[in-house]
Amino acid sequence: QVQLVESGGTVVQPGRSLRLSCAASGFTFSAYGMHWVRQAPGKGLEWVAVIWYDGSKKYYADSVKGRFTISRDNSQNTVYLQMSSLRAEDTALYYCARGSGSHLDYWGQGTRVTISS
Amino acid sequence: DIQMTQSPSSLSASVGDRVTITCRASQSITNYLNWYQQKPGKAPKLLISAASSLQSGVPARFSGSGSGTDFTLTISSLQPEDFATYYCQQGYSSLFTFGPGTKVDIK
Numbered sequence: 001q002v003q004l005v006e007s008g009g010t011v012v013q014p015g016r017s018l019r020l021s022c023a024a025s026g027f028t029f030s031a032y033g034m035h036w037v038r039q040a041p042g043k044g045l046e047w048v049a050v051i052w053y054d055g056s057k058k059y060y061a062d063s064v065k066g067r068f069t070i071s072r073d074n075s076q077n078t079v080y081l082q083m084s085s086l087r088a089e090d091t092a093l094y095y096c097a098r099g100s101g102s103h104l105d106y107w108g109q110g111t112r113v114t115i116s117s
Numbered sequence: 118d119i120q121m122t123q124s125p126s127s128l129s130a131s132v133g134d135r136v137t138i139t140c141r142a143s144q145s146i147t148n149y150l151n152w153y154q155q156k157p158g159k160a161p162k163l164l165i166s167a168a169s170s171l172q173s174g175v176p177a178r179f180s181g182s183g184s185g186t187d188f189t190l191t192i193s194s195l196q197p198e199d200f201a202t203y204y205c206q207q208g209y210s211s212l213f214t215f216g217p218g219t220k221v222d223i224k
Binding site: 035059 | 118149151153155160161162163166167172186202204206207208209211212213215216217218
């Protein structure tokens with residue numbers, strides 16, 4: 001069965017960097033685009049970034065463009081989100097999700113990132 | 118970027134009620150509209166893709182319709198397990214966007 005397990009979330013100071021990971025299993029990872037979606041405490045869902053199945057294309061939400069980088073290692077079935085210049089407003093639960101065309105069909109349980117001094 | 122709006126932002130309903138949630142896009146997204154259900158403390162779950170395609174395992178009381186800019190999610194007879202927050206999401210652009218959500222709670 002499809003499984004997505006995020007990790008790397010923690011408490012970090014403003015301005016610092018952090019890398020999140022999402023380990024995938026149960027499907028042919030290299031055939032799917034992968035997304036990151038976040039949810040601030042008590043708020044709605046915010047799409048963050050996508051990486052094409054082969055890593056050839058990457059797109060970002062305006063709120064993170066230039067600060068976050070999405071990448072993947074198809075040999076390790078893992079997608080990453082490198083976050084830099086972190087701000088208080090980046091505090092959220094970060095989900096990775098499998099892209100299936102224009103929708104997100106499987107989601108992980110999320111990893112929590114808190115930006116605080 | 119394509120902006121998504123939803124109405125209402127919340128609603129109270131009783132078991133057995135028919136519930137309708139509306140989603141509107143800031144430009145035409147043809148039928149690239151998806152609906153998700155999220156329960157507290159859980160990850161979102163895909164209910165409907167391509168505006169009206171029910172995902173496997175999702176009860177038939179859920180249905181979606183619409184095209185262009187206006188879309189609707191309908192629950193024909195609300196069940197206790199349907200109390201949750203519902204989000205629409207456009208996949209027309211490579212930069213996906215979600216609606217702000219509609220919270221359905223018990224009257």
